[in-house]
Amino acid sequence: MQKTVVLNVVGLTPNLIGKHTPFLSRWKSSGKAVTIEPVLPAVTCTAQATYLTGKSPDEHGIVANGWYFRDECEIKFWRQSNKLVQAPKVWDIAKQIDPNFTCANLFWWYNMYSSADYAVTPRPMYPADGRKIPDIYTQPENLRSQLQSQLGQFPLFNFWGPNTSIRATQWIADSAKFVEERHNPTLTLVYLPHLDYCLQKYGTDTNKIAKDLQEIDAVCSDLIQYYENRGAQVIVLSEYGITSVSKPIHLNRILRENGLLTVREELGRELLDAGASKAFAVADHQLAHVYVDDPSYILKVRSLLEEIDGVAQVLDETEKPAYHLNHSRSGELIAVAQPDAWFTYYYWLDDHRAPDFARTVDIHRKPGYDPVELFIDPQIKLPQAKIALKLLQKKLGFRYLMDVIALDADLVKGSHGCLPPSPDEGPLLISQQTNLLDSSSIQASSVCQLILEHLTKK
Missing domain, CATH: 3.40.720.10 (Alkaline Phosphatase, subunit A)
Structure with missing residues (x-):
């Protein structure tokens, strides 16, 4: 060879x-x-x-x-x-x-x-x-x-x-x-x-x-x-x-506002409760698998998705085979963004109730891809000093939360999918x-x- x-x-x-x-x-x-x-x-x-x-x-x-x-x-x-x-x-x-x-x-x-x-x-x-x-x-x-x-x-x-x-x-x-x-x-x-x-x-x-x-x-x-x-x-x-992108789309917030997505409160913060939701989106750059628990809701969810500015197309069971996405792991619906848009995983309606991991680099806890992890929150004054203090806590053996990541999806300027x-x-x-x-x-x-x-x- x-x-x-x-x-x-x-x-x-x-x-x-x-x-x-x-x-x-x-x-x-x-x-x-x-x-x-x-x-x-x-x-x-x-x-x-x-x-x-x-x-x-x-x-x-x-x-x-x-x-x-x-x-x-x-x-x-x-x-x-x-x-x-x-x-x-x-x-x-x-x-x-x-x-x-x-x-x-x-x-x-x-x-x-x-x-x-x-x-x-x-x-x-x-x-x-x-x-x-x-x-x-x-x-x-x-x-x-x-x-x-x-x-x-x-x-x-x-x-x-x-x-x-x-x-x-x-x-x-x-x-x-x-x-x-x-x-x-x-x-x-x-x-x-x-x-x-x-x-x-x-x-x-x-x-x-x-x-x-x-x-x-x-x-x-x-x-x-x-x-x-x-x-x-x-x-x-x-x-x-x-x-290049300029249009973040918060699918899960829209689903929640329409009574389809359920959250669980823990210590004053909200976690997406996928198993209890009628519908939720798993956002991955410019594509989102949308899982719909009850088939009777599929038409409603599809109609909702198609009305969102920045969504290019929504695939259902009849359309997924054309893109070779007819697999049991796929969502009942698949939303595809326009080239200048992308999907966030955000589901909370108030940043004060966002989960603690939202402001950290945590690729496994987040129920979707988060490119905002590439950015230090620009609202933090003296971010290097805050990071240094967190690292000192770590070195001394204390528990700490490296909560320095922004919650501003507009910071992201490029996407794919x-x-x-x-x-x-x-x-x-x-x-x-x-x-x-x-x-x-x-x-x-x-x-x-x-x-x-x-x-x-x-």
Whole structure:
């Protein structure tokens, strides 16, 4: 098999490759680039599952970054078990072709308990005293201590939250080199998330994200040259494009105001009570699965959703198959936003009654995706002093709440999830193996086969 590396440069689109990405511009010109027709929703977990299985969400089951677990009556995001992906992965297929094949998965999602030979994924520790301690999960287990002894602790707080930076992406790139030099896998999958942060913060204005583009270009330059010098073929691809947005839509507040969503009060604050609600939305960027407990309410809920400014379409059972979203994990209805809009998870009607986790970075408690976690609340006076005080409490062993995140959805300037307005604003794939790219565009479900062709064709 031909040694192959796939660099997943999140958020990279044709219109972002230019003067701020000199290496990628040259490398693209020496090979061939094709646009990818993304899957709906164009979000991390769904896109990756489609790329790695060659199947659509109706088959692999990853209908979003999170969904409503009906048997538990709980909304869960960012689960990590690979068992949730209900189809064979590219490494399973490749190993059937060649038993000597090996695969390393560096930070692509659903990266725990898979059949990949080598795996590294974020896995913070949560002691009973309330701390969140950066850590990783690895396969084999001893890779965890080897990596962090060599590279230092994984910079979790630079990976997501208001302190995101190139440090996390650089650590991932360095971990890929570490695994390469010790294990020499046939296929290496590397997740490089850096552009995801600035594009959601600032939108697609290249003047505002020039530094971030230069930083990811430098990481790609280093990795591509490193792997090519070791005889590897390199594929650069992205999962989705991010579009500028100016219209946050609070679906759950609208459902609540119409008597459909139920909350539970705890210590003066409100929690979404999904199991007791007639209808609620699980918001994920520009797509929301809307779960309707009683079928007799579906027409009412659909009519309500269709009247909301910024909602482009609402899919029901008859329309979901056209987008391959007819899976038991999907909502009874699916709302898709217009390109300039996105869906919040907010369900409270008074910010004073918002749950305590709303003002923190807490991707697992929140019943929906929250990009506002990228922002320190601008209303906090002397935010660095407040953060320093919180960290001192942590160091002294006191319980603390890092409640520094804004509740202002207007801060978010970029989003994704709906199908892009144009190919230049969508995902792409670049390869030097031009003979394997015989069209200008490919389906997201074709990426798996294209990776296999890189592995097996000279």
